[in-house]
Amino acid sequence: MATLSLFNLTSISPAFRFKVSAMAPSVVTTRVAPAVIVGGGRVGKALQGMGDGQDILLRRGDSVPIDFQGPILVCTRNDDLDSVLNSTPLSRWNDLVFFQNGMLEPWLESKGLKEGNQVLAYFAVSKLGESPIDGKTDTNPEGLTAAYGKWALAVSERLQAGGLSCKVLDKEAFEKQMLEKLIWICSVMLVGARHGGVPVGYVEKEFHLELCSLIAELASAAASEKGLIFEDAMEDRLCAYSRAVAHFPTAVKEFKWRNGWFYSLSEKAIAQGKQDPCPLHTQWLKDLKIV
Template identity: 75%
Template sequence: MANTLSISLSSSLKLHLSVPTSINTTCRLRTLAMATPATATKVVPAVIVGGGRVGRAFQDMGNGQDFLVKRGESVPLDFEGPILVCTRNDDLEAVLQATPPSRWNDLIFVQNGMLEPWLQSKGLSDADQVLAYFAVSKLGEAPVDGKTDTNPEGLTAAYGKWASAVAARLHAGGLSCKVLNKEAFQKQMLEKLIWISAFMLVGARHPGATVGAVEKEYRSEVSSLIAELASAAAAEKDLVFEEAMEDRLCAYSRAVSHFPTAVKEFKWRNGWFYSLSEKATAEGKPDPCPLHTSWLKELKIV
């Protein structure tokens, strides 16, 4: 004898299977599981530090089980899982002090710029990081992925023990995210540092210029600066960047062409390159970033 097992694949389609009555329940359940569509990727609940645009966007990608920590509040000790730090760079010290030391290895830093010196000073050299190439225009708005014509697969990347969980959350929100090893992540981090340092500085020399205007109207200036900063970063970190960096960075600028330009968070961005210049000068060596230094002085930033 055989029973008919009816499996709904959609609202309009059913699969009818004849199975022997002697087949056990486990086998029938396995058949059912294989025949039905896969469930959505599970999003691991997280502590989210920072209730701004990025923090709220990460929370909206969750399943309603996240714990939001606002300014002045402490990170809970008993909430397991990743801790997404979505604050300004200058708030990182306060965030660390509000986080129990036993939870520091669960921190994931979602900031632009050069965090390495600060992380090393805190014993967090191997901390998880996210390189976010997506934009959130206003609080509550859906993020826009920074996919470009040179990298249509997306540029957002994550590194560390919680990297896969972060990628799953971003994928659930319709955004791209790659999981990288430390060396690959460091190269991409430096590329974005070069992008933000070069485009913001050139834009500052031309008041009112957007990122798109810099790419279109002042391409020669930004190209020279990209080449200079890339050379200095490669020498300092003893690495070789992938070819066509300028093309990738200009493509990203076209994707976010409306962004305004300004030299901000100097310590975390242009300041890292200027520190290389200061170190070389103190040692009696040529400035590795002479154009960068000249334009910083022109704008009275240093």
């Protein structure tokens, strides 16, 4: 359900659009800041559908306008991020909002965007043009999607206007949730791939022990590397999310942005004469001839 708020219509800024709820007995509105949306795939089109025509949708190679005030929602593949920066005026880089899965921190830091806006999108868009499905679970019925940065509130308002949940988090809380999602995608996709690419729900049900063992292993490695402590019951949360998106197929993709980060921790430890912090992960990658 969208969060609904009453506004004094005489004080509304023209920079926002307002949606009237047909179910409300009086005028009830939700504001959504117009945005530039980079990427016309499933997520980009879904985000555009939450606007009212004031958004600008850019395709591959299009340049981001310098004079458009508002967030720039980046919904491309990770490997296209360099080209997105090249098409964006330097003065607008801090307005970029990254919706990509995976470990973006090293790339963001290399571009001077350590405090860059990010979104953990725990919602699914099955096909182009279909409405997104919120990834609410039995352990997190309030929803898991989260945003961080300068434009976090604007993103949250847009998603809530589209019927999705979205929390606004500070840097530390966001980093923990980002790592949890990274652990989920690296674990469930690898376990599924080693069993022929079975769906996510099948992994959670039939290979539950393998999945939980890998989640625990990667969580321990990430906590040690980042010097943080995760909330208890991570395995329960991530298995619950697996059930919520049970139809997703599994495959190890975008290696350098996902499993590659954990494999780099293994390589670093071994080079220093230490034990591999992710032995299951390393072995299963080798079994699939990914490394």
